[in-house]
Amino acid sequence: MLIGLTQHEAEEQLKKFGPNVVPQPEFNFPKALGSRLWEPSAWILEGALIVELLLGKGIQAGFILLMLLFSAVAGAIQARRTNNVLSALTEQLTLTVAVKRDGRWQQLSADQIVPDDLISLNRGDLLPADIQLLDGTVEVDESSITGESVTVRHQNGESVFAGTEIVSGHGLAVVTKTGRHSRSGKTISLINKSSAPGQLQKLLSKIIGYLALLDTILAVILIITALICGVNLISMLPFLAMLFIATIPIAMPSSFAVANSVEAKQLGRQQILVSDLSGIQAAANLNLLLIDKTGTITTNQPRVVKLYNFSEWSDQELIQWATSATNQQNPSVIDGALLDYAHQNAVTVVTPLHLEPFNSEQEFSEALFPGKQPLDVKLGALQRLSHLDAAAAQSVAGVDFSSGRSVAIMTNDRLAGLFIIEDQPRSDSAQAIQDLQARGVRVVMLTGDNQKTAAAVAKQVGLTGVVTAFTDLSATTTATQLAGIAEVVPENKLAIVKHFQSAGYVVGMTGDGVNDAPALKQADVGIAVQNAVDLAKRSAKLVLLSPGLTPIINILDSGHRVYQRMMTWTVTKLSRTAELTMLLTFGYLWWRFIPLTLNAMILVAILNDCVTLVLGTDNTTITHSPEHWDLGRLSWVAGVLAVGWTLVGMGYLFWALNQGLLVSQISTVLYCYLIFSAMLTILITRTEQSFWQSVPSRSVMIAVGSNCVLTMILALTGVGVAKISLALLGLTLIIVLVMGFLLTLIQRHH
Numbered sequence: 245m246l247i248g249l250t251q252h253e254a255e256e257q258l259k260k261f262g263p264n265v266v267p268q269p270e271f272n273f274p275k276a277l278g279s280r281l282w283e284p285s286a287w288i289l290e291g292a293l294i295v296e297l298l299l300g301k302g303i304q305a306g307f308i309l310l311m312l313l314f315s316a317v318a319g320a321i322q323a324r325r326t327n328n329v330l331s332a333l334t335e336q337l338t339l340t341v342a343v344k345r346d347g348r349w350q351q352l353s354a355d356q357i358v359p360d361d362l363i364s365l366n367r368g369d370l371l372p373a374d375i376q377l378l379d380g381t382v383e384v385d386e387s388s389i390t391g392e393s394v395t396v397r398h399q400n401g402e403s404v405f406a407g408t409e410i411v412s413g414h415g416l417a418v419v420t421k422t423g424r425h426s427r428s429g430k431t432i433s434l435i436n437k438s439s440a441p442g443q444l445q446k447l448l449s450k451i452i453g454y455l456a457l458l459d460t461i462l463a464v465i466l467i468i469t470a471l472i473c474g475v476n477l478i479s480m481l482p483f484l485a486m487l488f489i490a491t492i493p494i495a496m497p498s499s500f501a502v503a504n505s506v507e508a509k510q511l512g513r514q515q516i517l518v519s520d521l522s523g524i525q526a527a528a529n530l531n532l533l534l535i536d537k538t539g540t541i542t543t544n545q546p547r548v549v550k551l552y553n554f555s556e557w558s559d560q561e562l563i564q565w566a567t568s569a570t571n572q573q574n575p576s577v578i579d580g581a582l583l584d585y586a587h588q589n590a591v592t593v594v595t596p597l598h599l600e601p602f603n604s605e606q607e608f609s610e611a612l613f614p615g616k617q618p619l620d621v622k623l624g625a626l627q628r629l630s631h632l633d634a635a636a637a638q639s640v641a642g643v644d645f646s647s648g649r650s651v652a653i654m655t656n657d658r659l660a661g662l663f664i665i666e667d668q669p670r671s672d673s674a675q676a677i678q679d680l681q682a683r684g685v686r687v688v689m690l691t692g693d694n695q696k697t698a699a700a701v702a703k704q705v706g707l708t709g710v711v712t713a714f715t716d717l718s719a720t721t722t723a724t725q726l727a728g729i730a731e732v733v734p735e736n737k738l739a740i741v742k743h744f745q746s747a748g749y750v751v752g753m754t755g756d757g758v759n760d761a762p763a764l765k766q767a768d769v770g771i772a773v774q775n776a777v778d779l780a781k782r783s784a785k786l787v788l789l790s791p792g793l794t795p796i797i798n799i800l801d802s803g804h805r806v807y808q809r810m811m812t813w814t815v816t817k818l819s820r821t822a823e824l825t826m827l828l829t830f831g832y833l834w835w836r837f838i839p840l841t842l843n844a845m846i847l848v849a850i851l852n853d854c855v856t857l858v859l860g861t862d863n864t865t866i867t868h869s870p871e872h873w874d875l876g877r878l879s880w881v882a883g884v885l886a887v888g889w890t891l892v893g894m895g896y897l898f899w900a901l902n903q904g905l906l907v908s909q910i911s912t913v914l915y916c917y918l919i920f921s922a923m924l925t926i927l928i929t930r931t932e933q934s935f936w937q938s939v940p941s942r943s944v945m946i947a948v949g950s951n952c953v954l955t956m957i958l959a960l961t962g963v964g965v966a967k968i969s970l971a972l973l974g975l976t977l978i979i980v981l982v983m984g985f986l987l988t989l990i991q992r993h994h
Contacts, residue, residue: 246378246416248344248362257358264355264373264422271327276320286312292485296842299479304842307964311846314853321857339372339778342574349573361419364573366601368757368777369410373422376403380415384408409779414571414601455821462829469833503809503860507802514798515789523785525810526768527803528871530685532723532749533796534740537691537698538577540754540773540793541677541705542667546577548585549648554639555660560591562661566653567593569611569623571601577775578651581665582623596621607733619655625692626652626662627731633659646696674705676793683800684869685752689728690737698730714740723749737763750870752796754788755780771796807871808864812930813856815882819929820852820922822886827893827914837907839897844915844965847958851951852922858943862930865938881929884990889921892983896976908966912959913976916968919955920980923948927984934988 249257280286289312296305339354342364349364354372357363363375365382383395386408395411398404404417406426421427463484470480504521511518518524538544553559567586570579572593586593596611608624622629626640629652636652636659643650648666652659677687689707691698699711707727714732723744732740734757741763744751752769755761756776761783764770772784774791781787788795831839840848893914900913924935926948931938940948959968 246344246362247347249358249360251346254345254356254358254361257360258356261358261422261425264357271324273320273324276323277316280316280319281312286316289315289485292481295478295481307843307846311849314850339370341369341372342366344573357419357422359419359422363417363419365410365413365415365417366571366574366777367410367412367414368761368779370778370782371404371406371408371410373406374403374420374426375417376420377401378416378418380413382413382415383411385411409782411779416573455818458822459825462825466829466832473836502857503806503813506860507806511786511798511802514795516795516798517787517789518785519781519787520785523769524799524802525806526750526785527752527799528807528867529750529873530752530769530800530803531870532686532688532744532751533680534688534690534737534744534751534753534767535793536754536756536760536773537689537693537701537728538667539756539775539791541669541673541689541701543670544577544667544775544791546581546649546665546667548581548663549666550664551585552640552643552662552664553660554662555655555658557655557660560589562653563589563591564594565611565619565621565655566623566661566663567591568596568613569599569609569621569653571599571609576602578665582651582663585663620657622654622657624652626650627694628733629654629659633657635659645694646700649693649697669701669705670792672792672794676797677705677707679797680793680800682868683797685800686723686749688723688726690732690740691728691730692732693730695730698728702727717743719743722747734760734763738766741766754793754796755784769799771799801866804867804871805864806860808867808930809859809862811878812862812926813859815878815885815929816922816926818878818882819885819889819925820918822882823889823893823921824848824918826886826890827897827918830890830894831897831914834894835901839907839910840914840918841908841911841965844911847955847964848915848918848922851919851955854951855923855926855944855947858941858947859926861943862941863939863944865931881991885925885928885987888983888987888990889925892979893917893921896979900972905968906966909968912965912968913972915965916955916959916973916976917980919951920977921984923951924980924984928988928991935984 281290289308293305293308293312296302296308340351341354341357342349343352343357344350344362344364345352357373362378365371365375365377365380377398377400379400381397381399382404383397384404385395386405403420406421466480466484467477470477504518504524507524508518508521511524535541538546551559551562553562555562557565563582563586567582570576570582572579572583572595575583583593596613598612600606600610602609602624607628608622610623611621613619613621626636629636633654639659640662643662643664645664648664651663651665653661653663680687687707689698689702689705689711691701693701695711695713702711709725709727711728711730712721712726713730714736717729717740721743729740737753737755737760741751741753745766745768750768752771753760753763753767754771754773755764756773757780760776761779764772764780764783764785769786770784772781772787774788776784776787786799828838828840831837896917897910897914900910905913926944927935927940930940930944939945956973958964959973960970961967
C-alpha cells in the first residue's frame with residue numbers, strides 16, 4: 245500500500261528543496277518604457293522630432309521630445325499599476341492538492357508539497373509540480389507547455405509536468421520536481437494577465453476608429469488647402485503628426501486596464517479575485533445570472549435524510565456498497581454526505597478492487613468486486629441510471645422527490661436503493677436573490693436535481709417562474725419565464741449560456757466543476773465559487789473566496805463604476821477631439837494659419853492625459869439597473885458639447901483677431917480655451933446631475949485644478965506660450981464657465 249511521506253520527512257524535504265514556488269520577476273520599468281518608445285504612435289512623434297531638428301526648430305523639437313517621454317512614462321506607469329494589482333491577486337489565488345501525509349489524506353496548499361509526496365489526481369486539477377503516475381490513467385491538456393490543444397493520455401510510470409491540466413481520469417502520483425526545478429520553472433498562476441478586451445472596449449475602439457477617419461479627412465483638407473495656398477508641406481508635417489497623436493487615444497487599452505485594476509484591487513479586499521479584467525466591465529451590463537444550486541444557493545453541506553431500500557441487502561450492507569463507489573481520497577460533497585451517513589450508522593467503509601470515479605462520459609461512479617459472485621456497484625443520479633433497470637419506475641413510485649436530491653445505487657444493473665440527500669438553502673440566499681433582482685438581474689437556478697426537488701428549493705429562496713427540465717428547454721423559452729432549469733448535467737451548461745446569449749441577454753454564470761469550465765469561459769461574466777476546482781477558476785473571470793451569492797452585488801457595483809468612468813472618458817475624448825480638430829481645421833480654412841502653435845498643442849495633449857490617468861479613481865453613483873450602450877445618447881452628449889464649444893471658440897477667436905492680437909497670442913488664447921473647456925467637459929460628463937452638484941474624487945479635483953492653475957501661470961508668464969494679459973485670461977475663463985452652464989442645461993433637458 246502506498247503510504248506517502250511522514251510529516252517529519254516532508255519537513256526535511258521542504259528544508260532541502262524549499263517551498264514549491266519560484267519568485268516572479270519584478271516589473272521591469274525601463275523595459276516597459278523602451279517598448280513604448282518603439283511602437284507606431286511613438287514612431288510618428290519620433291518622425292516629427294527629426295523633421296523639427298532638420299528644420300532647425302530646437303524649441304519645437306524639445307516640446308515634441310517632452311510629449312514623447314510623457315506618453316512613454318505615463319504608459320509604463322499604468323502598466324506597472326496593473327501588473328502590481330494582478331500580481332497581488334495571484335498571490336491570494338493558490339492551488340490546493342490532495343496529499344497523503346502520516347498515512348491520511350489531507351488538502352494542502354500547493355506551495356507546501358515536496359518531492360516524493362504522494363498526491364491524488366482528479367479531473368480539473370492543475371498540476372503544481374512535475375509528477376510520475378503510479379496508478380491510473382489521465383487525459384492531460386499540455387497546451388501550456390507544448391502549444392498543442394490536443395489532450396495526451398498518460399498511464400502508469402509516465403511523467404506529467406507542472407502547469408498542465410487534468411481533463412479526465414484519476415490516479416495516484418509521486419511528486420518528482422517542484423518549484424524552479426520543475427519543467428515549467430514557475431508558480432502555476434490562475435490569473436489571466438493577457439485577457440482579451442471586453443465588449444465595451446471593443447465597441448469604443450470601433451467609435452475611435454471613426455474618429456481617426458474624421459481626423460484623416462480633416463488632415464487631407466488641410467493638406468489640399470496648404471497646396472493651393474503654396475504652403476511648404478514639410479513645415480506642416482510635425483503639426484499633422486501631433487494632430488493625430490493628440491486626438492487618437494492610442495493609450496486607451498492601458499486606460500481601461502487601470503480603470504479595471506483599481507476595481508480589481510477593491511474587489512480583492514472583499515474576497516473576490518479578478519482573473520480577467522474584462523469581467524468587471526461586463527458586470528455593468530449583466531441582466532441574467534445562472535446559478536448552481538449546490539454550494540451557491542445552498543450551504544454545500546448535504547446530508548442523507550432518507551434511504552429507500554429496494555433490494556435483498558440489509559440497510560447496512562447497502563450503505564457499505566454505496567460508500568465503496570465513492571472517491572475516498574478526494575471526495576466530492578455527495579461522496580462526503582454518503583461517507584458521513586456510513587459513519588453515523590457505524591458502517592465500515594470498504595475499498596473495492598477497482599473504482600471508476602464519477603465522470604461526465606458515463607455520468608456515474610462504479611466499483612467492482614470480482615470473485616465467484618462478482619458485484620458491480622453503480623452510484624449516480626436516478627434519471628441517469630434508471631434506464632438500466634426496467635423495473636426501476638415501479639420501485640420508486642412512492643418516493644417523495646421534493647424533499648431532496650436523489651442518488652441511486654445499482655448492484656449488477658438492478659436498482660437496489662435510493663438515497664435522498666438534503667442541502668439546506670443558505671440563510672442569506674433569499675435576501676441575496678432579492679437584492680440581485682432589485683438590480684434588474686434575472687436569476688435562474690441550474691441543478692441536476694429532478695423538477696420536484698428543484699421547484700421546492702426555488703420556492704424556498706423566492707425564485708419566481710416555472711422550473712423546467714433541460715430537455716424541455718426550447719428556442720422560445722425566455723429567462724423571464726423561468727425560476728430554474730432541472731436535470732442539468734455539467735455539459736448542458738454551455739448550451740444554456742449560448743441559448744440565452746443568442747436571445748440577447750448579457751449572461752453571468754456561477755460554477756465549480758471541470759465541466760463548468762467551457763460555460764464559465766463562454767459567459768460574459770463567469771464566476772467560480774468558493775469550492776471550485778482549479779480548472780474552473782482558470783476559466784472564470786472572477787473567483788469568490790467566500791460562500792453565497794451576496795458577493796456578486798459587489799461585482800455589479802464595481803462594473804457600474806468602471807462603466808461610468810469609461811463613459812466619462814469616452815464622451816470627453818470624443819467631444820474634445822472633435823472640438824480641437826474642427827477649431828484648427830476651420831481656423832486654417834478661414835484665416836489661412838493654424839491658430840495653435842505646436843508647443844501649445846503638445847501642452848493640451850499632456851495636460852488632458854494627466855486627467856485621464858486619474859479618471860479610474862473618480863467618485864461615481866451606482867446605477868441600480870443594467871447599463872445599456874446607448875449610442876444615440878452618447879452621440880448627442882458628445883455632439884452637443886463639441887458643436888457648442890467649437891461655435892463659441894470660433895466666435896471668440898474672431899473677436900480676438902479683431903482686437904489686434906498677435907498670432908502667437910491668439911494661440912495662447914485658444915490654448916487656455918481648450919484646457920478650460922476640456923476640464924469643464926470632464927466635470928459635466930462625469931455625472932447626470934449639474935456639474936456643481938457632484939464632487940469628483942480628490943485625485944480628479946487635484947488633476948483638474950492643477951491643469952487650470954498651470955495653464956494660467958504659463959499664459960501670464962509667457963513660458964512655452966506667448967504671454968497674454970490677466971484681463972484676457974479672465975475673459976476666457978468667464979466665457980468657458982458661462983458656456984459650460986448652458987451646455988449642462990441643454991444636456992439635462994435632453
